[in-house]
Amino acid sequence: MSRSLARAVPWFVSGALLVAAWFVAGATPDGEERITEPFPVAAEIGTPAVGRNLGVTVTDARLADRVTFGGWYAEGTWLVLDLEAWVVHTESPGALSAATLTVGDRVFRASERAQGYDSSASLFSTGLSLAVPQSGSIAFELPADIAADADAAVVRLAIETEFLGDSVIELPVDISAVERVDELELAATEWITP
Amino acid sequence: MDHAVTGARLTRWWRRNALALGALVVLVPASLFAYDALGFGAVRNAELTVSGDEPHAMGGMPAAAALGPVTISPLERDEVGAPRGSDPVLVTIRVDPGEGLSSCRGVTVTEPSTGRQWRTVFTGLTWVQEQGQEMSCVSDAVIPYDVVAPVLLSDDVVGPLVVTITTFDQPTGAVLDLRFTVEQ
Numbered sequence: 001m002s003r004s005l006a007r008a009v010p011w012f013v014s015g016a017l018l019v020a021a022w023f024v025a026g027a028t029p030d031g032e033e034r035i036t037e038p039f040p041v042a043a044e045i046g047t048p049a050v051g052r053n054l055g056v057t058v059t060d061a062r063l064a065d066r067v068t069f070g071g072w073y074a075e076g077t078w079l080v081l082d083l084e085a086w087v088v089h090t091e092s093p094g095a096l097s098a099a100t101l102t103v104g105d106r107v108f109r110a111s112e113r114a115q116g117y118d119s120s121a122s123l124f125s126t127g128l129s130l131a132v133p134q135s136g137s138i139a140f141e142l143p144a145d146i147a148a149d150a151d152a153a154v155v156r157l158a159i160e161t162e163f164l165g166d167s168v169i170e171l172p173v174d175i176s177a178v179e180r181v182d183e184l185e186l187a188a189t190e191w192i193t194p
Numbered sequence: 195m196d197h198a199v200t201g202a203r204l205t206r207w208w209r210r211n212a213l214a215l216g217a218l219v220v221l222v223p224a225s226l227f228a229y230d231a232l233g234f235g236a237v238r239n240a241e242l243t244v245s246g247d248e249p250h251a252m253g254g255m256p257a258a259a260a261l262g263p264v265t266i267s268p269l270e271r272d273e274v275g276a277p278r279g280s281d282p283v284l285v286t287i288r289v290d291p292g293e294g295l296s297s298c299r300g301v302t303v304t305e306p307s308t309g310r311q312w313r314t315v316f317t318g319l320t321w322v323q324e325q326g327q328e329m330s331c332v333s334d335a336v337i338p339y340d341v342v343a344p345v346l347l348s349d350d351v352v353g354p355l356v357v358t359i360t361t362f363d364q365p366t367g368a369v370l371d372l373r374f375t376v377e378q
Contacts, residue, residue, distance in 0.1 A: 089309065089310060089311070090309075090311035091311060091312050091313040092302050092311055092313040094313070119317075127316075127317075129280075129346055130310060130311075130346075130348055131277070131279060131280035131281070131312070131346045131347060131348040131349070132277040132278070132279045132280050132346075191277035191318075193278040193279050194277055194278070
């Protein structure tokens with residue numbers, strides 16, 4: 001190997017490494033803000049969706065003009081999900097602490113109104129079990145014009161109170177096509193194998 | 195190329211890279227320490243793993259409080275209203291009051307082979323605590339008592355299990371996750 005070629009080798013190697021680093025940087029998350037991004041897990045009605053520590057099967061989605069639970073009721077526009085939920089790895093933490101419906105730029109948090117009457121009226125904020133799934137409802141109180149909103153709607157469910165750095169179950173909902181009923185009794189939270 | 199020339203080049207290489215090598219000598223152990231001890235900023239309590247077969251004295255003082263032994267005993271599923279597919283148990287931790295223990299709470303059961311972790315069930319069971327049983331440590335207790343925790347294990351759980359309870363010592367501010375290994 002001539003002396004000039006020997007001197008050129010480190011430059012070629014350095015150039016090749018820089019090009020490789022450029023490809024690696026392009027293929028990997030860009031920036032520290034991505035560290036806390038959620039890991040979406042797509043869900044559909046009737047099929048289990050399992051993330052790092054949250055498993056969910058949404059069994060039904062309906063709109064109602066009035067929801068009831070025992071002697072409690074509330075009128076308005078409600079999106080009610082019936083679902084089964086469980087934790088996969090740990091019960092600590094293991095509550096279904098985050099449940100939102102996003103329609104375009106608008107984000108609606110799951111309602112806790114019925115839980116003021118009876119804590120078993122919603123799975124929202126309920127501690128989930130590693131041993132046996134629990135079934136129940138989650139309800140979103142929405143503005144009356146929501147069914148006419150053409151934007152895509154997504155329900156997001158997670159263990160932590162914010163969707164940061166963990167799995168998030170994402171269920172697309174076509175609100176304009178969801179069955180609408182006059183009145184709906186919320187399902188009580190209970191074990192699926194009593 | 196003879197050995198003398200090769201040796202001289204190697205010596206020069208070590209000298210040229212002395213600064214970088216010195217940095218490696220410092221940074222590699224520092225990184226290991228940061229990963230293991232500091233947890234990169236994660237909030238983590240101090241942990242101590244002990245046998246669940248005998249009492250563990252807190253802090254080693256003469257009048258120290260003691261926790262243990264720890265037992266995991268089965269509960270009758272139908273009696274406590276536990277669902278099928280679960281294995282309801284009662285974790286019992288003997289507490290001898292004394293110095294070094296102001297309060298304790300947060301009983302969990304971990305299956306070391308899988309990392310699965312169960313916590314105390316506060317609602318959903320019809321289990322009722324008996325006289326002399328507490329759900330957390332009692333700061334003004336003077337006689338021994340039991341801290342108990344009903345836990346709904348999965349029916350495929352495999353022992354040995356680790357029972358963890360977080361202890362607090364008010365005067366010193368010490369927080370300790372005490373981990374008891376329990377054969378089941």
